């Protein structure tokens with residue numbers, strides 16, 4: 001007998017029929033003898049509808065009141081799901097975030113969970129009930145309702161699993177797991193049986209939007225095994241867990257990519273201590289996130305060049321900041337390109353293997369793809385290429401590392 005926390009997203013509870021199907025699925029686990037805590041999102045489209053409603057009342061809704069409003073979406077689903085289970089003879093009880101004391105800070109609309117009082121949940125479980133908790137919401141120490149940011153139900157589920165020391169946290173969604181890359185780009189992309197927290201963070205932060213990133217960080221921190229599964233198809237899904245030292249790790253687990261990149265280059269900056277801070281400081285001060293940074297020394301050695309990447313939405317703003325900085329510093333020239341993308345190979349197996357990067361570069365060269373920037377970490381090699389090469393590049397890499405075959 002296991003204790004399982006299951007989270008069902010908006011599309012999985014998007015209609016009365018789907019809520020009924022979720023009820024039956026949960027009851028299947030109960031019948032096998034497992035204790036089940038269910039976390040649900042609002043019915044699909046509901047949170048968007050509530051936000052629109054608020055904006056129809058005023059352009060800048062008060063954040064506290066917005067949370068009071070948004071929390072109603074999940075409150076409706078917990079009640080409906082419990083009705084469905086009770087009606088089928090399975091005792092179930094619903095709780096809002098406030099009722100089970102999901103304590104958060106007071107940052108309305110993006111609150112962070114600080115503590116969970118699990119006693120009430122444990123008592124119900126010991127009485128044979130299924131406990132259904134509203135995702136995405138909590139309460140601060142003053143009793144105000146808070147919400148955790150879009151997609152926050154994933155984090156509720158993981159936090160509950162950590163607090164209750166659950167055996168597994170299962171995230172049911174509309175895909176059947178985490179793939180080697182986006183199947184819309186590579187049709188023979190393969191579902192991964194397992195992936196490490198670290199790899200998942202790299203994959204997620206670069207566009208594989210299966211899970212809220214914060215929930216993966218949370219799961220890694222508290223060592224909660226996380227499983228992504230399809231709500232209405234059978235299958236083992238993908239287990240996200242710690243690196244298993246006893247297992248041979250695949251060299252590459254997946255290919256992440258990011259379409260929304262832009263790069264800016266400053267040429268001929270006088271090479272003196274402090275120039276990097278003077279170039280990039282104002283960009284950071286403007287709250288623009290910088291991803292890759294490359295610095296080069298000129299042949300004469302008296303000037304240096306910088307190239308860095310930012311999100312495409314920040315390109316114009318970053319460009320005007322850099323133009324002003326370049327003038328101040330007496331730099332020779334500023335140039336930029338907002339038609340670039342980043343492609344990354346991700347795999348913990350890279351730690352113990354050399355030659356990954358050169359295989360990658362050769363594969364891209366064979367397709368005539370010019371690499372504009374390179375950066376590496378222990379478990380990742382990223383390249384920046386022209387936007388038009390994204391699909392070709394990802395497919396070439398998927399092929400050369402044979403990611404369609406289980407290793």
Ligand code: ASP
Nearest residue numbers: 041047136150151152153
């Ligand atoms: N209902 C919230 C949202 O749409 C939270 C969630 O679905 O996880 O963002």
Ligand code: MG
Nearest residue numbers: 009010041151
């Ligand atoms: Mg969601």
